[in-house]
Amino acid sequence: MRTVALTDPRDQKPPQRVTLTPEQLRARSRRNIAIGVSIALLVVLFYLVTIAKLGPGIFNRPL
Amino acid sequence: MSMSENFDRTEHGAPNGAAVAAKPFPDAPLVSLAEPGDYIALLKPRVMSLVVFTALAGILLAPGPVHPVIAFASLLAIAVGAGASGALNMWFDADIDAVMTRTKSRPIPSGKIAPNEALAFGLTLSVFSVFTLGIVANWLAAALLAFTIFFYAVVYTMWLKRSTPQNIVIGGAAGAIPPVIGYAAMTGDVSLASVVLFAIIFIWTPPHFWALALVKCGEYGRAGIPMMPNVKGADRTRTEILLYTLVLAPVGMLPWLMGFASAVYGGVSALGGAGMIWLAMQVYRKREGATADRTAMQLFGFSILYLFALFAVIVAERGLARVLA
Known part of the structure; x- marks a missing residue:
């Protein structure tokens, strides 16, 4: 019969984590803001393009 | 012997050889310090501005009314497509950019952006810009944009640039095509x-x-x-x-x-x-x-x-x- 060795969870090492420096955090924050702004502008652009392409016909659909 | 025979390939797919030392630029840090401005630099903004200007001439040449929103969105897609091919060019040419004064401070040779990040950025924007132009304008313009990105990134950057002194003559077609794309975006024709x-x-x-x-x-x-x-x-x-x-x-x-x-x-x-x-x-x-x-x-x-x-x-x-x- 196959046996499984049980280990006490208290013996396990905590997972290794990377602690970001303030400079890294700032750079990440700026990148995230840039991505957010780009996506927001794209949403507005696609909305305007939809209105421009469909015009008044945007409401002309079967319910 | 052609110039291209002087080069072999590194694991990054970037050319490398006698004229250029092995990986002549530092690795990007594991945790990125890149700013949004570094990604904008990857798009070659000065080339983009020329593309926008010449594509706008093509758009305005179109007969009949031009919807400003469609024209703006098309121009943006063409500009982003041009920027994407610039990013792919910088990814492939990082080794030679590192040894030229004019280009050694670009984001990859200066170690701000890792080569694979630039590749992913360029490919993503390429696909996105082509599909956006197809949906916003028409698929002829989108196909022309896709061809231009391919021609600049693959035919010019990966092949002609390192193999023949006629590189910029033939490769110049990629820089010359934006007015044709602009016109095609508005009319569906050339x-x-x-x-x-x-x-x-x-x-x-x-x-x-x-x-x-x-x-x-x-x-x-x-x-x-x-x-x-x-x-x-x-x-x-x-x-x-x-x-x-x-x-x-x-x-x-x-x-x-x-x-x-x-x-x-x-x-x-x-x-x-x-x-x-x-x-x-x-x-x-x-x-x-x-x-x-x-x-x-x-x-x-x-x-x-x-x-x-x-x-x-x-x-x-x-x-x-x-x-x-």
Whole structure:
């Protein structure tokens, strides 16, 4: 019969984590803001393009 | 032996060889410190601005009404597509960018952005810009944009640039096509007028780049790029600059001669063409020392002004006609 060795969870090492420096955090924050702004502008652009392409016909659909 | 035989491939797929030391730029840090500005630099904003300007001329050449939102979105997609091909170019050329003064501070050779990040960025924007142009405008324009990205990133960057001194002559087609894409985006068609604008940029490219290459010949040689001056010699380059300029001047006047630009354009193109020929003759005559370099840089600078002036007149008069209509 196959046996499984049980280990006490208290013996396990905590997972290794990377602690970001303030400079890294700032750079990440700026990148995230840039991505957010780009996506927001794209949403507005696609909305305007939809209105421009469909015009008044945007409401002309079967319910 | 062709220049390309001097190169082998690294694990990144970037060329590497005798002329360029193994990975001549630092690794990007594991946790990125890249700023949004570094990603914008990957898009070659100065090239993008030229693309926007020439594509706008193509858009305004289109007959009939042009919806401003559709025109703006199309222009944006064309600009992003051009930027994406710039990012792919920087990914592939990082090794030679690192050894040239003009390019060594770019985001990859300076270690700000990892090569695979630039590759992912370029590919994502390429696909996104092509599909956006297809949905916003039409699929002919999208196909032309896709072809342009492929031509610049694969045919020019990966093949021609490192293998033949005719690299910028053939590769110039990628930089010349934006007016055709702009026109196609508005009409779903390609017209003779937009092809004439293509021809102007296409014929303008060799004297423009070779004037710079005459001065930067040593740098291109160290980076292993076969430009006309370091393969065929400075004298042959000067002759070719003059010949291309003699063709460029009359081709630059075609929009007026064919009737799709005004007499103002005719005057500007005639004066600009005469200036280009005069400077090309000076470059042909002055072959030694600092004077030769200075004259070549004058031609390089004036060529930018010349092309800008031609397209500025077209954009201004076509734009004005639409506003007043």
